[in-house]
Amino acid sequence: MLTMAEAVREAMSIAFDERPEVFLLGEDVGIYGGAFGVSGDMYHRYGAERVLDTPIAELGIVGAAVGAALSGMRPIVEIQFSDFTAQAMDQIANQAAKIHFMLGGALHVPMVLRTPQGSGTGAAAQHSQNLEPWFASVPGLKVVVPSNPADAKGLLLAAIDDPNPVIFLEHKLLYKIPGRDPVPEGATRIPLGVSKVVREGKDLTIVATGIMVNKSWEVCEKLAAEGISITLIDPRTISPLDMNPVFESVEKTGRLMVVQEGPAQAGFINEVIAQLAGSSSFGSLIAPIKRLAGMNIPIPYAPQLEKAAVPQVDDIEAAAREIVKNWR
Amino acid sequence: MSFKYPVVMPKMSMTMETGELINFHVAVGDQVKSGDVLFEVMTDKIDMEVEAPADGVIEALVANPGDVVEIGKPVLIMLTETEVMAFDFGTDNEPVAAVEVVAAPAPVAAPIVPTAPIILNESVKAVPKARVEAANRGIDLRTVRATGPDRTITMEDVNGAQLDPAIAKRQAANKALIAKGIEMTRSIAQASFTRSVNANFDHATFIAAWAKVLRNRPDLAAHQHVGVALIIESKYGSALPVFRDPDQLNIADLAALVASTTDAAKNGKVPVAMLSGATTTVFDLTTYSMSSATPLLFPNQVTSVTIGYESATTKIVSLTIDLNFCDFYDGALLLDALVASL
8 A cells, every 4th residue: 555655756757757758856856855755766766867956946946847847848846845835936826827828828837836735743833834725716726635645646647747737735644644545556647626525425515625534534434333424525626626526415415514724714615615605505505514624823833732723533523423413 | 653564566567576676765764755765676667666655764675686576575664653554546646645644443342453563574594405495385484493503493493394284285286286297377276166146245244254264264374364355446546455354353343344444445545454464355346337357366365256246136256266275176165155154
């Protein structure tokens, strides 16, 4: 069973083998093997020309990747912590996302920006953010948030194929964890923009992103033993967002709970609620929509507070139990 | 004493079923005078300003600009001190003291319970699906006990709510017809029955008799009471004062009430308390020496009766029923019982 880090490395390796124009650049991705060990031995297997160690200069790294992509290459950028994309935001949001559109489709920017995100590592506020809504709110960027190794591999291969920029947000805590399902052999792609129904139930629909899919899964298992059956939906691609499975599920269960790690205010998951509220499926609701999200605070350094700042399994369990019990 | 008076979407043409509220000319708390423009309405045929029917204060705006409102449904609520209100002024420009305060009809022995203040903008908390379910099943959410958090009506509450028997029957009838492949339309949903009657009766006697017949068929009404609306024509238009539970009044008192109300209506005035609560309608055509007319069933009424002229000694009683609620056999029984009691 591959971990997520291994699955990402395998996808990159397949892409390297398939296309000579694919290369990886970032801080410490080469000799060191990546800050979280994702690129691993790729430097030794593919050489310094395809696995490029860069200076600590995020704006320059992404700018170089945008230029390379415009010149016919397919760069994969790794930014050590997603928090550091702030340094590169002009290249990401103003250049990469818009060039294809501002030039009337004449040029493409086939670039993938991979970056680890999230809290739980004791790395404090500047290294622990979940910035999904930053990217999801920029038209021209596709945004992928894998929750398991199998999806990470198939989605990353599809992201590398994509002719325009894709932001690929990997959760640090998932890197070392094998998935529930084995990672398929071969180079099978998982199309971007297709939500996954992880499991089906009749009492509640949970939509969760990234690591929250895993936490929600635990809750589904636990409550199933009590006779509460839950549909769990993982959008996988948060932009573009595929809402159809959510509509269909809510029409069956009548109850919706959304879970994300990032702060509640202006969070990505609010988009799910907004689209549901504006759809005809709204009339199927038999309970108010429940939102579980991070607190509107910078992630604290103290481990107990860090944990308390984002939804945990117990929180999800209590909320799921309450919504099903109170709204019949 | 002040009254809540709903100003409703007016019916401005024969085919009009809804109107779009364009805008309000007043805000909550505004003092208005009779004739002041309250709001503007757009239909497929005409745009029109709707005026205040009396002096008063705007208590609540029920609809929102842009809303498509069914005719008869409230657009705003006025609070008025005017105890007696004129009904339809038509286009008659003759000065009429239409909204002046006049004495209420002489009190009668049996108490006429005034209609409770009409509170139409009362909000009810309910989960979305409960609203859908209630609308489909004809349940008034205001009558449903809320057991959910923050006194919100849940699906369980709606599922446990008592279904209006008349609506249950309507649904069953609809289902039966749909099962037979017959499409329900208004045009085939009603039927009329006619009988000649050799009897002399006044309006009070007739209203009381008809109310008594209907009282034995509570399944045909969506209400706990029997409210007989008597159509009274005058130069101001049609007035429909409603006599609530007339069969439970002393007949002499009822006769006095009918007489005073008829007089008032002919002068363009009907007490506010008598403007609502109709469950059936009576139309006396003998005034015009007509034998029959095509009676229309009012929304939410299952029956209407006309009294027609045949000869000096013979009248024709016609009953129209809504086939969604009752079948031909029901209709025959009702008319039979009415004629027998005259």
